[in-house]
Amino acid sequence: MSPRSVVTARVLDVLGAFSEDSPELGLTEISRRTGLPLTTVHRIAGELTAGGALDRGDDGRFRIGLRLWEIAVLAPASTVLREQAMPFLEDLHEVTRENVALAVLDGAEVVYVERLSARDAVSIVSRSGSRLPVHATGVGLVLLAHAAPDVVEQVLSRPLRRFTEYTVCDPARVRAALGEARNCGFVISDRQIEDVSLSVAAPVRDRSGRVVAALSVVVRADGTNPHTYVPAVRAAARGISRALGAPS
Structure with a gap:
């Protein structure tokens, strides 16, 4: 070196x-x-x-x-992606009155590009610029499901951190979840980061059809049917994809 x-x-x-x-x-x-x-x-x-x-x-x-923040906002994920996504994030936030987040993949972690929260929404650990492991988040599972095989192997070859009793740390079960994410077009991550919340996430694609980000809504786990949020989350993700030039 x-x-x-x-x-x-x-x-x-x-x-x-x-x-x-x-x-x-x-x-x-x-x-x-x-x-x-x-x-x-x-x-x-x-x-x-x-x-x-x-x-x-x-x-x-x-x-x-502050200088690092000034530099960070120049990154493509913080400019083009965020600018195109913001109207759809705001619409989803307005409709659900829940926490809405947009994230990108960076190695074995997701980086949250943007997060909108509501006053009465469940408290969550993520914020703009924060990172979380891919295996335990809805956005992370979406991104990993569409990542290159070597990235998947790199993530699953390491010990997977447990956050709650619901965190899936068995590589075989994670692989199954990735396959289901590809087939269904969305992910429900139930209480994997915190006992009180679950997330519904969907992929965002660019003009080449490649998954470049993931969108999620995070809601209270108790008394919530996550499937009721799937149509709105998928619609917002498709809207962002169209804004990025993705094919229909």
Whole structure:
């Protein structure tokens, strides 16, 4: 690895130390999470702070800076896809008055490009920019069902994290769910991330017919028939696909 590659990898390691559960970290915590020497972390964090990629509070702890958000919104998934999808997300949100989300695949995780929530809707862990494992989310199962075989094998060859007693962690059962997703054109993920919620998800396609994103509505698990949401979710996903130029 070239010296420049080493530096880049270390910078990404420092940024990757932050998470939704740990949005603020001290130098020692970053060092422990990354395995980098404290002096190296101190230097990199200082440079990132000077460039606006990190912010340092009065308590000396660091958090992700606004500059990274400004850069992130330039990504295609955050511009073209989001712009084309937003009218349909808003319509679905208005009709259901539930949480609505749009996500894309990144390795073994989904990244939430957009999320709309209602005041009285069930509380959920996802937000715009957050990540969750593909095997335990409705959008993730949709995306994995249409991913390349090597991506599927990569995901299922690793231990699958359990979030609730309902999380499907058996690779054979996940494969069955992927086949059903391809056949049915939607996924119902029941209480796999949180005991209180379930999601209904459908694929979004681009002009080549390739699945590039997934749309979902997240609702309360108790007393809900998820199949009543399937037509609206699929209609919104088809609308976004048409806006992206997908064939009928």
